[in-house]
Amino acid sequence: MRPILGIESSCDETAAAVLDGDGKVLAESVLSQERVHAPYGGVVPEIAARAHLAHLPELVRGVVARAGLTFDGLGGVAATGGPGLIGGLIVGSSLGKGIAIARGLPYVAVNHLEAHALTARLPGLTEGGAPFPYLLLLLSGGHCQCVKVAGVGAYTRLGGTLDDAVGEAFDKVGKLLGLGWPGGPALERLAAQGEAHGDPARFAFPRPMLGRAGCDFSFSGLKTAVAQEVARHAAGPLPATLAADLAAGFQRAVTEVMADRAAHAMTMAPEAKLLVVAGGVAANGAIRAALAEAAVARGVRLVAPPVRLCTDNAVMVAWAGIERLRLGLTDALDFAPRPRWPLEELAGTAV
Ligand code: KG4
Ligand code: ZN
Secondary structure (H helix, E strand, C coil): CCCEEEEECCCCEEEEEEECCCCCEEEEEEEECHHHHHHHCCCCHHHHHHHHHHHHHHHHHHHHHHCCCCHHHCCEEEEEEECCCHHHHHHHHHHHHHHHHHHCCCEEEEEHHHHHHHHHHCCCCCCCCCCCCEEEEEECCCCEEEEEEEECCEEEEEEEECCCCHHHHHHHHHHHCCCCCCCHHHHHHHHHHHHHCCCCCCCCCCCCCCCCCCCCECCHHHHHHHHHHHHCCCCCCCCHHHHHHHHHHHHHHHHHHHHHHHHHHHHHCCCCCEEEEECHHHHCHHHHHHHHHHHHCCCCEEECCCHHHHCCCCHHHHHHHHHHHHCCCCCCCCCCCCCCCCHHHHCCCCC
16 A cells, blocks of 8 residues: 555644555654643634644645655545544545545545544554454543444444543643643643642542443542632632642542543453553553553553554544555545544444
């Protein structure tokens, strides 16, 4: 297979990558829009779409050139077709389709969640490869779900959040603690200070869903519990020790819930011997450690791809395109981008 171009524009990362037919990365580029959205405390869809439009064409030209190719040297185009913010999806899909039409190339509309799900199968990434079936925990700002991956296009959702995504909870609690957006990384650093002076147990925060059957998640009650503690204090900045203990207490609660939910998922799919984590929250050291421990206890191996492949990127989109093209699966050029596109709806699109 000739090299494949991947395009990602579903949220606030503008990304492009070229992989050769075996999945080796020839060139990749990710432009985070974090600084553009930070003043608003979250992603502003219209601003995101305009930023994709402003930067994507140059980014795509750049990766094709750095891969040592021209557009004629490509074997296909894979662009995220959903789920995500519709403006950005239209920008990326239209550019991908345009290139496919101009060069007569096959086009794949990639489901963003499938791209996260298949990342572990990138050649060389997982020792011994990642044969199906395996479990995927997708933990990001927009998604929080556990899926059994039985094959390309064969996904069973084992559970998901009933309210906030886990990254969203980190961001909201980060805001309560006076941290910038996104709050996750700063909250992890602050929690380390709380852990250091030894008081993640100062507050008895709830552990929503802990011990419940299934693999659903819920974070809004935990977030409210932190908000109530914060509200006990006078307006103005929180004392540093208090903020650190709240961060440590929140993170400890999330970590325990995560390990418990993962343990339940492993009992729901005992045939899966790998547990793959993806999404920005997979960068959290405490969560990774707790998941690794829960996995080992059940004879399962935790696969945590490097952070740059856990967060949104175009390598995963190109790779999902390659997996689909290998099975002879392409999409029509009238594919309409889908803001909502559950993984289960891919059932039957592949074998
Ligand atoms: O996957 P991602 O880059 O973007 C999407 O949400 O699609 O994930 C970003 C999310 C944010 O909510 C951010 O706060 C969270 O991941 N995050 C973290 C950490 N690093 C990023 N949450 C907890 N601990 C971290 N170290
Ligand atoms: Zn994502």
